[in-house]
Amino acid sequence: MFVDSHCHINFPQYADQLDAVMADMAAHNVDRALCISTTLEEFPSVHALAQRFDNVWATVGVHPDNEGVQEPSVDDLVQRAALPRVVGIGETGLDYYRLEGRSVADMAWQRDRFRVHIEAARATRLPMVIHTRMASDDTVGILKESGQGDVGGVFHCFTETQSVARQALDLGFYISFSGIVTFKNAADLREVAKYVPLDRCLIETDSPYLAPAPHRGKTNSPAYVSFVGKFLADLKGVSPEELGRVTSQNFEDLFSLVRPS
Numbered sequence: 001m002f003v004d005s006h007c008h009i010n011f012p013q014y015a016d017q018l019d020a021v022m023a024d025m026a027a028h029n030v031d032r033a034l035c036i037s038t039t040l041e042e043f044p045s046v047h048a049l050a051q052r053f054d055n056v057w058a059t060v061g062v063h064p065d066n067e068g069v070q071e072p073s074v075d076d077l078v079q080r081a082a083l084p085r086v087v088g089i090g091e092t093g094l095d096y097y098r099l100e101g102r103s104v105a106d107m108a109w110q111r112d113r114f115r116v117h118i119e120a121a122r123a124t125r126l127p128m129v130i131h132t133r134m135a136s137d138d139t140v141g142i143l144k145e146s147g148q149g150d151v152g153g154v155f156h157c158f159t160e161t162q163s164v165a166r167q168a169l170d171l172g173f174y175i176s177f178s179g180i181v182t183f184k185n186a187a188d189l190r191e192v193a194k195y196v197p198l199d200r201c202l203i204e205t206d207s208p209y210l211a212p213a214p215h216r217g218k219t220n221s222p223a224y225v226s227f228v229g230k231f232l233a234d235l236k237g238v239s240p241e242e243l244g245r246v247t248s249q250n251f252e253d254l255f256s257l258v259r260p261s
């Protein structure tokens with residue numbers, strides 16, 4: 001059994017297909033999924049899924065790419081995090097990919113928003129779901145300065161170097177691999193995936209984005225985390241069953257979950 005540790009199945013394209021999404025998961029030996037918030041505005045739809053399906057959980061957070069949305073206070077996050085089946089803070093972090101003419105200095109608002117999430121994680125003692133792109137020095141630096149020893153979580157959809165992986169592991173974080181690891185041009189990432197100890201790995205789809213081979217280019221779905229899992233198993237020289245068992249255990253340990261009965 002595999003777990004999709006990061007998906008966005010509250011997005012509108014799934015609205016009338018959720019029963020099929022769930023059936024597909026079961027057919028591909030995917031028993032659980034974590035649905036990730038990217039704005040406060042959409043949080044009710046994420047939380048509703050976690051209440052509707054007993055194998056789906058929710059997080060609360062505002063993605064660093066989202067501008068023109070409600071800016072969260074620590075309290076906004078803490079209050080929503082107290083609701084049943086909310087098990088993490090995020091996704092949050094830094095993304096300097098779309099600077100659109102701005103300098104890194106201009107992105108102070110992203111760093112402020114990230115610090116608000118770290119405060120909320122510390123207050124709730126919940127794990128963080130970290131998104132970082134073209135910004136690993138600042139992401140790790142802010143985690144070190146504001147959260148060291150106090151907060152943990154996962155670096156999701158990991159595409160950084162082995163050195164960044166080492167720093168994340170040293171901070172006590174898990175590292176999650178998505179369908180990107182199956183892409184032809186991802187040889188460097190495959191080396192990083194070999195390097196990260198299995199007992200610190202998670203797997204995810206980031207649906208609807210990043211469908212793994214052999215479904216690359218299609219709308220992704222939590223069922224496809226099984227392709228990520230099998231691919232990673234091959235890479236690490238373990239059976240798919242072992243990869244599924246250990247990454248599911250990691251998921252439970254990180255988010256303090258029990259197996260669905």
Ligand SMILES: [Zn+2]
Nearest residue numbers: 091131156157
């Ligand atoms: Zn992300």
Ligand SMILES: [Zn+2]
Nearest residue numbers: 006036091206
């Ligand atoms: Zn995401």
